[in-house]
Amino acid sequence: NAGVTQTPKFQVLKTGQSMTLQCAQDMNHEYMSWYRQDPGMGLRLIHYSVGAGITDQGEVPNGYNVSRSTTEDFPLRLLSAAPSQTSVYFCASRPDLYNEQFFGPGTRLTVL
Amino acid sequence: AQKITQTQPGMFVQEKEAVTLDCTYDTSDPSYGLFWYKQPSSGEMIFLIYQGSYDQQNATEGRYSLNFQKARKSANLVISASQLGDSAMYFCAMREGTGGFKTIFGAGTRLFVKA
Numbered sequence: 750n751a752g753v754t755q756t757p758k759f760q761v762l763k764t765g766q767s768m769t770l771q772c773a774q775d776m777n778h779e780y781m782s783w784y785r786q787d788p789g790m791g792l793r794l795i796h797y798s799v800g801a802g803i804t805d806q807g808e809v810p811n812g813y814n815v816s817r818s819t820t821e822d823f824p825l826r827l828l829s830a831a832p833s834q835t836s837v838y839f840c841a842s843r844p845d846l847y848n849e850q851f852f853g854p855g856t857r858l859t860v861l
Numbered sequence: 862a863q864k865i866t867q868t869q870p871g872m873f874v875q876e877k878e879a880v881t882l883d884c885t886y887d888t889s890d891p892s893y894g895l896f897w898y899k900q901p902s903s904g905e906m907i908f909l910i911y912q913g914s915y916d917q918q919n920a921t922e923g924r925y926s927l928n929f930q931k932a933r934k935s936a937n938l939v940i941s942a943s944q945l946g947d948s949a950m951y952f953c954a955m956r957e958g959t960g961g962f963k964t965i966f967g968a969g970t971r972l973f974v975k976a
Binding site: 790797799839849854 | 894896904905911913952954967968
């Protein structure tokens with residue numbers, strides 16, 4: 750099992766550009782989430798999904814879109830990148846509400 | 862609103878000694894879950910330990926134990942016999958209540974283990 754994979758590992762964007770961060774898991778987990786990690790603030794939930802076709806907003810959803818067409822994949826789209834979106838992004842999955850989340854290795858994004 | 866507070870930005874501990882990392886939480890829901898994660902300098906998030914709000918006993922996983930004091934709303938992580946490899950960032954997290962999915966994280970505590 751590869752667990753949770755994320756691509757790319759690093760990305761530099763210019764303000765206004767769009768891009769998609771990829772996330773995939775091979776553990777057949779229903780629940781998936783996207784977080785951003787900023788210095789001194791821990792992880793903050795951006796969007797989450799409780800199954801294919803079902804997504805909802807987290808704590809900081811503005812500027813991001815998600816979709817969940819399959820159980821395995823949960824891409825995060827930045828519509829028009831802004832410097833405030835410079836962060837490390839983590840994707841996570843979990844089998845149910847009562848177990849821990851499994852995190853991907855993260856994507857370090859810089860928006861100039 | 863739910864909240865997780867980690868009041869220690871940084872902690873030092875001597876190798877082979879025990880250390881306690883503090884975590885307090887705030888929720889009005891009687892059902893919730895508490896997690897601790899470790900983030901080494903390489904950046905990955907590693908699950909350490911879980912405590913359910915209805916669990917009667919404190920959770921333990923090897924050298925990690927969770928000192929759960931429900932009335933005080935605290936869930937401190939105790940690491941026994943610290944090792945150099947324990948130097949990392951540690952995050953306390955809480956899953957929201959019954960049927961809830963969202964997990965909120967504290968700001969973290971950076972632990973430095975001295976040789």
